[in-house]
Amino acid sequence: MSTESPSASGNYVNVVxxxxPEDAEKTNGRxxxxxxxxxLGxxxxTHQIIPGIF
Structure with missing residues (x-):
């Protein structure tokens, strides 16, 4: 069994x-x-707004 504490093991708590939020906004904008x-490409x-439909 591991002797590491839960906060040092890279679990969900560390990710949260x-x-x-600033990183999420940058990613969303990109x-x-x-x-x-x-x-635009x-x-x-194709000169169609949605190729294959309009």
Missing amino acids: EKFK WAMLGMIAL AYSI
């Missing part, structure tokens, strides 16, 4: 303590910009 670039190639 390291969470920063994924949104990537989606917009993909949307698809539109420039």
